[in-house]
Amino acid sequence: MLPSTGKDKPRPPSLVLLSATTALAFCSLHMVVPALPVLARLFEGGAARVQLILTLYLAGIAAGQLVYGPLSDRFGRRPVLLAGLALFLAGTALCGVAPSLDLLIAGRVLQALGACAGIVLARAIVRDVYEREAAARGLAMMMMAMSLVPAVSPAIGAALTEWVDWRAIFATLGLFGATVLVGTAARLPETNRHRIAFDLVGMIRSSLALLRSTGFVGYAACSACTSASWFVFIASAPLVMSQQLGEPPSTYGLMILLPMAGYVGGNALAVRLAFRLGSPSLVVLGRSLAFSGGAAMALWCLGVQVGVWALFLPIALSSIGDGLSQPAAMAAGLSIRPQIAGAASGLMGFLQMAVAALGTALVAALPPAGGASMVVVVAGFMALALGCAVFAVRQLGGERPVLATAAASAEGS
Secondary structure (H helix, E strand, O other), rough: OOOOOOOOOOOOOHHHHHHHHHHHHHHHHHHHHHHHHHHHHOOOHHHHHOHHHHHHHHHHHHHHHHHHHHHHHHHHHHHHHHHHHHHHHHHHHHHHOOOOOHHHHHHHHHHHHHHHHHHHHHHHHHHHHHHHHHHHHHHHHHHHHHHOOHHHHHHHHHHHHHHOOHHHHHHEEEEEEHHHHHHHHHHHOOOOOOOOOOHHHHHHHHHHHHHHHHHHHHHHHHHHHHHHHHHHHHHHHHHHHHHHHOOOOHHHHHHHHHHHHHHHHHHHHHHHHHHHHHHHHHHHHHHHHHHHHHHHHHHHHHHHHOOOHHHHHHHHHHHHHHHHHHHHHHHHHHHHHHHHHHHHHHHHHHHHHHHHHHHHHHHHOEEEEEEEEHHHHHHHHHHHHHHHHHHHHHHHOOOOOOHHHHHHHHHHH
């Protein structure tokens, strides 16, 4: 446990507990993905409608990031987090018993709106109880634990789908959520000692000020397109593998470990190169590497044939670039208007998930074409991300804002 840093600071909560509250949202996101082909066959809703299970989940995460922070500033972290966890459990229960695709999608929206509380408020709680340097270390410790969640969740979801039943996924998520809720109620003290009024006008004013900064818009768009390329891939790849390649869910659960490892490797490189190269150079370098992976996937799949290795080897290369660029883009964006960094963080998080939701909706609306639609959309977002990175760096004249790697990684994952 990190040391407390002031007599007026509340008692530090468990970083393990805060990591678990954050993990809930990402575990719920990734664990369901391998079951999408099974759900498409079971409910006979078609791939486009089944992908709403992921698209609207991302939309819920996006919307929640705009409101949970201000609500907790007004009413306190603890009651708002408890309410979010309760909402997550209600959505999970609805998903587990849903007799139709419509009710399953509704349950996923409730899940997202509830789980998002953990993402936003865990960061706010760390900032409440630690000074800047200790807060960065605390966020880094949380992210070390969080890096395992997207890696193991698809494998767990694939195993449950293949060997038990898709509803077992929601039973597992419900058990996890209930454990986190009980732990939060028993162990989490209130950390917000300075309540402020809910200022909707101030929120809008801060957002407009950020959107008038072309540098911020460039970095935010780069980060959003990066997230969109990844979420489009994980939303579509299981369906392509099942319907076009005849692979079972377990194959996706194993192969997804390649890009996950690539992202972690990219993060490690970012830590080593951050102060040597600076944020702008890291962003351009990472996006160039990611685009090369996207181009390789497009040439391989569209020029030769779609295959498991043709999908996952290039996306693993792109994920190294994502790991390099995403923390740097977040840190650079937050440094442009440091006096409203909280508003910048919320706006960048919202744009990440909103553009990702639009991307998954786009690929679902296009004809499957043997996986070509997915490849084109993924590569297209990678190209847009590179273009936005170059635009942002040029707008700011190649300045080198300080890259607070640990904190930025926590914001951008």
